[in-house]
Amino acid sequence: xxxxxxxxxxxxxxxxxxxxxxxxxxxxxxxxxxxxxxxxxxxxxxxxxxxxxxxxxxxxxxxxxxxxxxxxxxxxxxxxxxxxxxxxxxxxxxxxxxxxxxxxxxxxxxxxxxxxxxxxxxxxxxxxxxxxxxxxxxxxxxxxxxxxxxxxxxxxxxxxxxxxxxxxxxxxxxxxxxxxxxxxxxxxxxxxxxxxxxxxxxxxxxxxxxxxxxxxxxxxxxxxxxxxxxxxxxxxxxxxxxxxxxxxxxxxxxxxxxxxxxxxxxxxxxxxxxxxxxxxxxxx
Numbered sequence: 001x002x003x004x005x006x007x008x009x010x011x012x013x014x015x016x017x018x019x020x021x022x023x024x025x026x027x028x029x030x031x032x033x034x035x036x037x038x039x040x041x042x043x044x045x046x047x048x049x050x051x052x053x054x055x056x057x058x059x060x061x062x063x064x065x066x067x068x069x070x071x072x073x074x075x076x077x078x079x080x081x082x083x084x085x086x087x088x089x090x091x092x093x094x095x096x097x098x099x100x101x102x103x104x105x106x107x108x109x110x111x112x113x114x115x116x117x118x119x120x121x122x123x124x125x126x127x128x129x130x131x132x133x134x135x136x137x138x139x140x141x142x143x144x145x146x147x148x149x150x151x152x153x154x155x156x157x158x159x160x161x162x163x164x165x166x167x168x169x170x171x172x173x174x175x176x177x178x179x180x181x182x183x184x185x186x187x188x189x190x191x192x193x194x195x196x197x198x199x200x201x202x203x204x205x206x207x208x209x210x211x212x213x214x215x216x217x218x219x220x221x222x223x224x225x226x227x228x229x230x231x232x233x234x235x236x237x238x239x240x241x242x243x244x245x246x247x248x249x250x251x252x253x254x255x256x257x258x259x260x261x262x263x264x265x266x267x268x269x270x271x272x273x274x275x276x277x278x279x280x281x282x283x284x
Contacts, residue, residue, distance in 0.1 A: 042252040049248055068253035072236035073228075078261065080146065081232040085214050087150035088157070089207050095154060096161025096206070097199060101191055103162065104169035115166055121159030126219055129156075137224060144227045152224065153214055161206055168202045169195065208266065215262050233258045 041049060043060045068074075103115045133152055134143075142148030172195060180190045221235040231239065237254035 038252045038256060041248050042256050044249065046247070046249045053248070064249045064253045065257065068237075068240070068250065068257055071240060071250075072233070072254050072257065074233070074236075074257055076229065077231055077233040077236040080230055081215060081234075083146055084149055084153070084232060085211055087146070088153040088214050089210050091150060091154040092157045092161050092210060093203055093206060096158055097165050097196060097203075098191070099158070100162050100165035100169055101195065104166045105174070115162070118159045118162040122163065126156060130219070130223060134223060144225055144230055146230060149220055149224050152220055153210075153217075157210055157213065160209070164202050164206055165199065168199060172198050211265055212262070233261075 040057055041053075042064055043062065044057045045059060045061055045063075048058055099118075103111050137143045137148045137152070140148070142151070176194055176198075177190050180194050185193065215232075216234060217232075218234055218238055221232045222238070225231055225235065228236075228239070237251075237258045240250055240254045
């Protein structure tokens with residue numbers, strides 16, 4: 001084989017990688033362009049946006065951000081959101097892991113049926129459940145309370161938690177639990193001291209998923225938290241929308257303030273997503 005013949009595949013490979021890099025950067029640019037536009041619009045004076053909505057900013061100001069910060073009561077809204085997200089994560093992780101433990105260890109027909117029933121729950125849209133959930137929360141005196149919303153989110157996300165945990169637990173060696181049992185540990189102690197610590201990768205993935213889902217959700221807070229004092233940060237931002245006119249210098253700063261903590265959280269946890277989903281989504 002001549003040198004020219006060997007060099008042809010290498011040149012084709014380099015060209016292929018170059019084309020791939022160009023396509024990748026174009027895709028990244030298309031993804032970042034709307035976000036950059038929102039940031040620049042949020043920092044432009046209202047008169048500047050009105051004169052040229054799609055143009056480059058002539059001046060930048062943080063006045064819009066300060067106004068939005070005050071109007072959405074950012075501190076209280078952020079605290080409400082963190083409380084709901086934290087309660088949902090803790091409740092879903094504990095309930096999902098404890099429900100998945102027997103399902104992954106008991107090889108009976110009924111356990112397989114229960115597991116499949118949980119999987120069916122992942123396909124039920126929230127819109128079908130709004131009316132019965134509203135009546136239930138009303139009868140339980142949990143409307144406009146953080147506890148009521150947390151319980152709703154736990155119930156809605158429990159099927160996906162069972163799916164993740166059951167698949168992952170089936171990979172945990174049973175010998176570890178048998179050894180702990182021989183040392184006198186009971187079922188609860190085996191679960192919390194042996195099994196649960198091994199679930200860290202899938203727990204991180206589930207926590208990231210729940211944070212994204214609950215933080216960005218509007219349906220549940222708007223229906224079950226009608227009072228302004230208990231609104232989540234996204235619901236407070238949505239409340240700034242005027243039904244007759246949209247003010248970009250009001251909407252964009254509020255939306256950016258709402259999503260900024262989420263971006264920070266996701267930037268720290270995103271490395272767990274792929275690893276945990278790969279481990280938790282193994283064929284059962």
